[in-house]
Amino acid sequence: GAVVSQHPSRVxxxxxxSVKIECRSLDFQATTMFWYRQFPxxxxxxxxxxxxxxxxxxxxxxxxxxxxxxxxxxTLSTLTVTSAHPEDSSFxxxxxxxxxxxxxxxxxxxxxxxxxx
Amino acid sequence: xxxxxxxxxxxxVQEKEAVTLDCTYDTSDQSYGLFWYKQPSxxxxxxxxxxxxxxxxxxxxxxYSLNFQKARKSxxxxxxxxxxxxxxxxxxxxxxxxxxxxxxxxxFGTGTRxxxxx
Numbered sequence: 001g002a003v004v005s006q007h008p009s010r011v012x013x014x015x016x017x018s019v020k021i022e023c024r025s026l027d028f029q030a031t032t033m034f035w036y037r038q039f040p041x042x043x044x045x046x047x048x049x050x051x052x053x054x055x056x057x058x059x060x061x062x063x064x065x066x067x068x069x070x071x072x073x074x075t076l077s078t079l080t081v082t083s084a085h086p087e088d089s090s091f092x093x094x095x096x097x098x099x100x101x102x103x104x105x106x107x108x109x110x111x112x113x114x115x116x117x
Numbered sequence: 118x119x120x121x122x123x124x125x126x127x128x129x130v131q132e133k134e135a136v137t138l139d140c141t142y143d144t145s146d147q148s149y150g151l152f153w154y155k156q157p158s159x160x161x162x163x164x165x166x167x168x169x170x171x172x173x174x175x176x177x178x179x180x181y182s183l184n185f186q187k188a189r190k191s192x193x194x195x196x197x198x199x200x201x202x203x204x205x206x207x208x209x210x211x212x213x214x215x216x217x218x219x220x221x222x223x224x225f226g227t228g229t230r231x232x233x234x235x
Contacts, residue, residue, distance in 0.1 A: 108162035
């Protein structure tokens, strides 16, 4: 089946610094990637939808300048948390869908646990 | 109004018994898709089963089946012969307005934590 990877799996950073999280589709081309955030014991909340070669579409309430998303190729999307603060500590999960219409499920990455100290 | 409602925050089930996890949804779209995902403590989201709004048969995947009742807007997950490894969080999700397979966003419910008792 389709595989999506995320790097890093865990990251600890100091308040005020920026952190980049990568999401890669390993064996298929992903025209669309999604970024979710999950706080402890809560559900996944969609942050933004990322289409290759175009600007990301952010959900209401998500700060575009704080969560920078780049989808430069059909296999890679990045999420950069700029000037991170402790309240940004969360589990960030990406997902990707392929170019083929025969695949109807989103393939999720393993997630990145961000801790801001 | 919540688009996806999961009313069972936690469930305890004896090993080898069947378990039903409830999910109701709200949409005005005629074309939509319903998903169930399993999230173990490691955090990864594991796809279990999918039901399209136009599918007349209930979806089945091994020990998983989806009890789709369109008029009631419910899409309950049934796990038969539960195993210890089934202990995890389970999320119901919906994709609305399916026009281009796979490119519409998912809305998730709050999840149900299932614990299988030996």
